[in-house]
Amino acid sequence: MLELLGSVIVLTGSVFLFSAGLGVLRMPDSYNRIQTGTKASTLGTILVLLGLAVLHPAWTWKLLILIFFVLLTNPVSSHALARAAHAIHVEETESMIVDRLDESEDAPPSEGQK
Amino acid sequence: MIKRVVVLLTLVLLALVFSDLVLNYIESPVLSPLGHYYATNGPAELGAANLVTSVIVTYRGLDTLGEVTVLFISAAGVGLLLGRREGNAAAAQPRKPASEIVQSAAQLLMPMVFLFGVYVFVNGHLTPGGGFQGGAIIASGILLLLLAQPYAVVSRRLIGITESLSGFSYVVVGVLGVILAGGFLDNRIMGLGQFGSLFSAGAIPIIYILIGFKVGSELGSVLDRFRAGDQ
Amino acid sequence: MTGLPLSTFALASGLALILIGLLAMLTHKNIIRMIIGFSLVDTGIHLVMVAIGYVTGGSAPIIDDTVTAEQAASRIVDPLPSALVLTAIVIGLGVTAVMLSFAVRIYRAKRSLSIDDCAESKW
Numbered sequence: 001m002l003e004l005l006g007s008v009i010v011l012t013g014s015v016f017l018f019s020a021g022l023g024v025l026r027m028p029d030s031y032n033r034i035q036t037g038t039k040a041s042t043l044g045t046i047l048v049l050l051g052l053a054v055l056h057p058a059w060t061w062k063l064l065i066l067i068f069f070v071l072l073t074n075p076v077s078s079h080a081l082a083r084a085a086h087a088i089h090v091e092e093t094e095s096m097i098v099d100r101l102d103e104s105e106d107a108p109p110s111e112g113q114k
Numbered sequence: 115m116i117k118r119v120v121v122l123l124t125l126v127l128l129a130l131v132f133s134d135l136v137l138n139y140i141e142s143p144v145l146s147p148l149g150h151y152y153a154t155n156g157p158a159e160l161g162a163a164n165l166v167t168s169v170i171v172t173y174r175g176l177d178t179l180g181e182v183t184v185l186f187i188s189a190a191g192v193g194l195l196l197g198r199r200e201g202n203a204a205a206a207q208p209r210k211p212a213s214e215i216v217q218s219a220a221q222l223l224m225p226m227v228f229l230f231g232v233y234v235f236v237n238g239h240l241t242p243g244g245g246f247q248g249g250a251i252i253a254s255g256i257l258l259l260l261l262a263q264p265y266a267v268v269s270r271r272l273i274g275i276t277e278s279l280s281g282f283s284y285v286v287v288g289v290l291g292v293i294l295a296g297g298f299l300d301n302r303i304m305g306l307g308q309f310g311s312l313f314s315a316g317a318i319p320i321i322y323i324l325i326g327f328k329v330g331s332e333l334g335s336v337l338d339r340f341r342a343g344d345q
Numbered sequence: 346m347t348g349l350p351l352s353t354f355a356l357a358s359g360l361a362l363i364l365i366g367l368l369a370m371l372t373h374k375n376i377i378r379m380i381i382g383f384s385l386v387d388t389g390i391h392l393v394m395v396a397i398g399y400v401t402g403g404s405a406p407i408i409d410d411t412v413t414a415e416q417a418a419s420r421i422v423d424p425l426p427s428a429l430v431l432t433a434i435v436i437g438l439g440v441t442a443v444m445l446s447f448a449v450r451i452y453r454a455k456r457s458l459s460i461d462d463c464a465e466s467k468w
Contacts, residue, residue: 073223076216080216083213087210121371125367125368128363135356136353139356141350141353141399141401142400143401144419145400145418145419145423146423148425149424149425153418154418163407164406165406165408166428169425169428170428170431174428177432185436191443192442192443195446196446196449196450241407242405242407246434309414329435
């Protein structure tokens with residue numbers, strides 16, 4: 001019973017990882033690709049590790065620490081990549097309407113801005 | 115047009131050869147005779163629990179020395195190609211400061227990354243890992259520092275001294291093997307200790323610590339070269 | 346354990362990676378994409394080497410509670426291909442670093458990353 005639950009969770013995680021790869025192929029421009037790739041693959045990794053924790057309960061604490069590190073590093077690195085792509089003016093898709101990063105960089109920096 | 119046809123033809127022919135390899139591949143049911151020797155005599159002779167480490171550092175130690183040399187030459191090549199800049203100095207281009215997310219994450223992560231790197235190469239003879247992997251982890255910690263503080267100054271003299279001293283000490287340990295034990299890079303110059311504990315396997319931890327420092331500082335200097343002044 | 350030919354899968358994916366990497370190296374014009382193709386060929390070769398060293402039902406070549414020193418010869422995979430792949434990974438890293446610094450110098454000299462602009466030596 002526990003084995004079935006764990007395998008279902010791992011399978012769901014792998015579906016998310018597959019959709020991350022599909023998203024990287026099908027999205028129109030770089031910023032969309034960065035977003036899909038990171039979100040879906042981070043969730044897929046977390047689900048695979050959780051399913052593994054259900055299948056092998058002795059490894060639970062180690063896997064939870066791993067999930068913590070993945071959650072800490074994956075979004076930060078994709079954030080740094082996306083900001084770098086914006087800084088060298090990688091082209092956006094034609095259907096883009098609003099660019100908030102451009103607006104916030106053109107306005108002069110105010111004192112109490114967070 | 116001709117170019118595409120030739121490329122496609124090459125790849126199809128290669129795919130035919132590869133598929134022949136895959137279809138006639140039979141998994142070996144037992145260990146090869148050389149692997150058998152390493153498995154039966156390795157732990158008793160050398161005292162290291164990680165058999166891959168005992169192969170890399172002792173049985174094939176000369177290959178590892180060559181690999182450290184190749185890494186040194188490639189770092190020197192990168193330093194030569196991206197070295198001094200003709201014309202305007204690197205300070206002419208202002209570097210974009212890092213965002214708050216990256217700075218906070220770097221403050222939280224950098225000590226953990228360095229600690230993990232040191233753990234990996236100190237325990238190279240007990241768990242999977244070793245000098246090269248630990249050195250790469252330390253270099254990624256240095257990359258995190260360079261990303262979070264674009265104006266951080268990495269002292270090239272310190273990196274150069276660390277790298278040269280580690281490489282030199284590696285060769286000194288090898289020569290000590292000739293003087294005190296069986297041959298060049300023999301790890302029995304120190305006692306084999308208790309199997310599976312941290313201070314075991316003779317000189318293997320010492321060699322891996324030296325390799326870890328060398329690889330870490332080398333890759334860190336390569337990353338620093340790629341950063342200094344863009345155009 | 347399950348009877349699946351694991352090392353054949355690894356061998357097939359390694360060889361497929363080599364083919365994909367060669368395709369990338371031969372069809373793109375951007376230098377960075379050619380370097381990525383080279384890195385793919387590297388990874389494929391490492392996979393092939395590790396897959397060849399697999400022994401049926403074997404476990405990792407590390408001696409601890411699960412595999413004791415007396416059972417080592419009958420229960421581990423071959424440690425030699427793993428050691429060779431460790432060396433190969435480091436050397437691949439060094440070669441990629443030198444290739445990338447060449448790409449930076451070409452960009453500084455010609456302001457373009459396409460290999461069609463570096464055709465002075467062609468005859």
